[in-house]
Amino acid sequence: MVGLQRTVESIAYFDERFPRKELNLISANRDQAVPYLRDAVVKAIVEKEDLDEDYMLHLYGMFLLAQFRDREFFPRMMELACLPERTLDHLLGDVFTEDLGNILYNMYNGDIDLIKRTVMNKAVSDFARSQMLNVMGQLYRDHTIKQQDIEEFVRGIVHSKEIIGDYIYSAVVRFIYNCHLTNLLPELRLLYTNKLVDIQAVGGYDRCVDSMFSYERERKFCKSPIDAVKDLRRLEAFEYICMDIDEEDHVPVVSPVNILDEPGGGAGNAEQRGGVRIDRNDPCPCGSDKNSCLEGFESEESRLDQEKYLRSYPKTDTKRIEGRVYLEDLYSSESIALDKLLYVGLKYQIKPNERWEPDPGDVERKRRYLINAYHKFKELAERENIENFAEFDNRYAIHYMCEEWFEELIKILEKGGSEDVLRDVCNTYKKMGTQ
Helix, strand or coil: CHHHHHHHHHCCECCCCCCHHHHHHHHHCHHHHHHHHHHHHHHHHHHHHHCCCCECHHHHHHHHHHHCCCHHHHHHHHHHHCCCHHHHHHHHCHHHHHCHHHHHHHHCCCCHHHHHHHHHCCCCCHHHHHHHHHHHHHHHHCCCCCHHHHHHHHHHHHCCCCCCCCCHHHHHHHHHHHCCCHHHHHHHHHHHHCCCCCHHHHCCHHHHHHHHCCCCCCCCCCCCCCCHHHHHCCCHHHCCCCCCCCHHHHCCCCCCCCCCCCCCCCCCCCCCCCCCCCCCCCCCCCCCCCCHHHCCCCCHHHHHHHHHHCCCCCCCCCCCCCCCCCHHHHCCHHHHHHHHHHHHHHCCCCCCCCCCCCCHHHHHHHHHHHHHHHHHHHHHHHHCCCCCHHHHHHHHCCCCCHHHHHHHHHHHHHHCCCHHHHHHHHHHHHHHCCC
16 A cells, blocks of 8 residues: 555656556556545645646546546546636646546446536536536437437527527537437527527538438547546647657557537548549439439539539438438428528538639529529428418428528629519518518
8 A cells, every 4th residue: 555655646746757657556456546546636626726737646536537437536526627617727738628528427427417507507617518518428329318308408508598608509519419319400490590609610500400410420429438548648748758658559549539529520522532423313412212302403514513512411321220310200302302402502602701702603503503492492382371481491491591591592693693583582582581
């Protein structure tokens, strides 16, 4: 015991040497080491920003206790996670934004109400709370939390009259689509309508819908199990230290992918992905059985546009996989047909600024597809006696709401196009738009 205590004390402060041997020795003596490690973390909680910046034992302690799955210490770890953001930056550095969720998940003691209360607590750092959402996401994947409970919790956040933070809402968006909670699509849309989402960080609503129905790149929200030695070596303090390393340390460490990664990563366009040309009778690149979802666009240019812009459109699989939700489960074939026209016209468009002019061909493509979507809109609205955008959106909208794509179409027509079409679109917008 005395020897272990000396080993623990010898690595309490940073000395420009990664203490691999000491950490392995501590790992091998779990029961005797736990009290020392807990004391180190408590010391950080108590001293906060007064803690010596060279003190490292609390970091070693957090990773080792997570490796040991020390569930009894979970409430104290949550206490640490609730410290002010500035304090967490001082105490944890990169661990604050990179590993806190992994540590909490591996120490989770079953008290989901504690996590829920903390996520709702606007006094706690948004970034800490976003990692607690990661923990909840992983518990949902583990079937530890029921879908109904998760959905009820998220609805409580979205429909609360009290604003509980800033970045936390973007984290909630990612949580919703990474958990494939399709029942929460109205809440997802409401977050965007209420302008609570950082679009630069998360992307637009259309990208979130893509991610909601994408299962190709499933991600773990939290890493488990924890390997303290390997995970600690990733810390910035030890990034360039090469002392005390043997061959086994040269295995590349892959950082865990968390819920806050950008949606739609790696989608690429046809040229980047080696796309091939589509013949008239080939399946649509969106995955449907026929290429008729965009009838009226049969030119070579249009087929290439469709291949490029529908590549990331939610796929229709002939073999359904149990547990997955498909677009057809929620929307009619007419909704999907209209949505594809809008998708090709609007997907991944860059808004021009004062120093950038859009490519004329790109504008023409948008005009053609949006006009075609407008004709389809009128056909459906007249057939079903739909009187306003809200009613139409409720029945047919998937990626885009009427008001947003109508406004885009009007802008394009004002810059060039048929005055008769512009007049008709404006009259429809005035009649059916915001009530």
